Amino acid sequence: MTGAATGIGRSIAETLAAQGIRVGINHPHTPxxxxxxxxxxxxxxxxxxxxRVNGSTA
Structure with a gap:
């Protein structure tokens, strides 16, 4: 899940985890x-x- 270290993304990741879903947290700029x-x-x-994944293209 990208952006899951802060804000709405974090809330979504925690909600999914509380339901028993394993999550991957991607936030390359704030590890x-x-x-x-x-x-x-x-x-x-x-x-x-x-x-830690950077999904941008050069």
Missing amino acids: DLADEVVAKIEANWVTAQNI
């Missing part, structure tokens, strides 16, 4: 925030992974 979300999800619900 520390993504790590925080992954830690919270894993401490409370399911496994999650911080995936």
Whole structure:
């Protein structure tokens, strides 16, 4: 899920995780925030992974 380290994306990722859905958190510009979300999800619900991907093209 892109943008899931902050704001609405984070809320959606946490909601999905609370329902038992494993999530991948992509937020390449703020990996520390993504790590925080992954830690919270894993401490409370399911496994999650911080995936650092830049989807832009040159």
